[in-house]
C-alpha cells in the first residue's frame with residue numbers, strides 16, 4: 262500500500278429529500294429555501310415566507326410529484342445519478358484520488374463529507390459544484406458552505422474550486438449526443454430551458470454595479486462585466502451546444518423555468534415561450550435542460566409532464582426531453598478534466 266497522500270475531489274449537487282414524504286420534503290425545502298443565497302431577503306421576512314407559507318403549502322404538493330419520480334430501488338433520480346457520477350469518476354481517476362459526494366441541502370451533507378476528508382490528511386481538495394452555470398444561489402452557496410467549514414480545520418490542504426463549466430466542450434457534446442438519439446429533422450423547434458432565478462440576483466454578481474442584465478451583451482458574448490452573470494453563462498452554454506448540432510438562430514429559443522413566488526424572475530418564462538410557439542403553429546419540440554447535470558424533478562416532471570401537457574393543451578403535438586448528462590462516459594471524462602483542472 263502506498264503511503265502517499267491522496268488528492269481529494271468533492272462533488273456537490275443541490276440536494277433532494279430523503280424520501281418522497283411530506284415531512285421529508287418539508288425538511289428539504291426549509292433548509293434549501295432558508296439559505297440567504299437562495300431567497301436573498303432579510304431573515305425575518307424569509308422565515309415568514311418559507312416556514313409560514315412555502316414549506317407548508319408546497320411540501321405536500323411537491324411530495325406527490327416526488328412520489329411519481331421516485332424509483333422503488335434507487336430512490337431519487339438526482340441522488341441515483343449523483344452516486345453513479347461519483348463512483349465512475351473515482352474509477353476513472355484511480356487510487357491517487359479520493360472522490361466524495363455531498364449535497365448542499367440534506368444528505369449526505371457537506372459537513373459529513375468534509376469531516377471524512379479531514380481525517381484522510383489529503384494533499385489537496387478540489388471542489389466541483391455540479392452546476393454548469395454559476396449562480397450565487399447554487400455554486401456560490403456550495404463554495405460559501407465549504408469555506409465556512411474548512412476554515413476551522415487545523416491543517417489546511419491546497420484547496421481549489423470550480424466556479425462554472427458553462428462552455429465545457431465534452432459537456433456540450435454529451436447534450437448534443439443525447440439530442441441526436443432523436444431524429445432532429447422530426448422537430449420544428451428546439452428549446453433550451455434553464456432553471457430560473459429572481460432578476461434581483463443577477464446584478465449582484467458585479468460589485469462595480471456596471472452589470473445591467475441583459476443589456477450588458479449577456480445574450481451574445483461573455484465580457485469582464487458579465488463573466489459571473491447566470492444569464493450570460495446560459496447563453497454561452499446554448500451557443501456551445503447549438504454549434505455542435507449546426508442549428509441556426511431561428512431554429513432555437515432560450516427560456517427559464519421553475520419560477521417561485523411573485524417577484525419577477527429571468528424572462529422569457531418557459532411557460533410563456535411555449536404559449537408563443539403554440540400560437541405560431543409549432544407542433545413538435547425538442548427540449549434541452551442544460552442547467553442540470555442529472556435528471557431530476559425539474560426535468561422529468563416539470564418539462565416531461567407539466568410543460569408537455571401545457572403545450573399539447575395549446576394545440577402542440579409533442580414535447581421530447583433530451584436526457585441529461587447522467588452517467589454518460591463522455592460526461593465522466595469531462596468531470597475528470599474538471600477534477601484534474603485540464604482544459605479540453
Ligand SMILES: C=CC1=C(C)c2cc3[nH]c(cc4nc(cc5[nH]c(cc1n2)c(C)c5CCC(=O)O)C(CCC(=O)O)=C4C)c(C)c3C=C
Nearest residue numbers: 275276277299323339396398399456458521552557558559
Ligand atoms: C427561490 C427559489 C429557488 C431558486 C433561486 C433556485 C435556483 C436553482 N435551483 C437549481 C437546481 C435545482 N432546483 C431543484 C429543485 C427546486 N428548486 C426550487 C427553488 C429554487 N431554485 C424548489 C422549491 C425546488 C424543489 C422542487 C419543487 O418543490 O418543485 C432541483 C431538483 C431537486 C430534486 O430532488 O430533483 C435542482 C437540481 C439551479 C441550477 C438554480 C439556479 C440556477
Ligand SMILES: [Fe+2]
Nearest residue numbers: 275456519559
Ligand atoms: Fe431550484
Ligand SMILES: [Fe+2]
Nearest residue numbers: 474479490492
Ligand atoms: Fe447578464
